[in-house]
Amino acid sequence: MVDIDFLVVEYYYSKPKALIEYKSEHAKNDYTGTSYKTLENLANAANIFFFVVKYKNDFSSWTITPMNKHAQKYFNGNETKILSEEAYVELLYKIRGRSLPENIKQELRRLSSSTRSRQSNREPEETDDLVR
Numbered sequence: 787m788v789d790i791d792f793l794v795v796e797y798y799y800s801k802p803k804a805l806i807e808y809k810s811e812h813a814k815n816d817y818t819g820t821s822y823k824t825l826e827n828l829a830n831a832a833n834i835f836f837f838v839v840k841y842k843n844d845f846s847s848w849t850i851t852p853m854n855k856h857a858q859k860y861f862n863g864n865e866t867k868i869l870s871e872e873a874y875v876e877l878l879y880k881i882r883g884r885s886l887p888e889n890i891k892q893e894l895r896r897l898s899s900s901t902r903s904r905q906s907n908r909e910p911e912e913t914d915d916l917v918r
Contacts, residue, residue, distance in 0.1 A: 790825075811843060836854040872891060873887075
């Protein structure tokens with residue numbers, strides 16, 4: 787049985803750089819299963835990073851959990867890190883040995899700003915009386 791939601795191989799010029807398992811912010815944090823150990827072993831054998839990345843539904847933040855020795859070395863340990871969307875995209879460029887291009891950085895900032903603006907102008911959501 788494999789409990790994988792959305793597995794991505796990040797690569798650069800056909801060379802794998804990372805295995806990344808994407809999950810919704812509401813997914814469980816249980817990464818002890820055989821499928822995760824198998825992916826860790828695969829990433830270690832390929833000498834690449836393995837992360838589990840949980841994203842907020844509005845994509846405003848990305849929670850990265852390093853899952854193998856290469857990812858843990860990069861992040862100086864196995865603690866979970868929370869990054870903004872811009873910082874996360876910058877990480878994806880860095881693991882490819884590249885810098886985040888200025889035009890992409892500016893576009894991410896523009897999109898982030900418009901998302902925050904829409905959220906602040908939104909009507910409050912109705913709440914269920916049982917929750918209060």
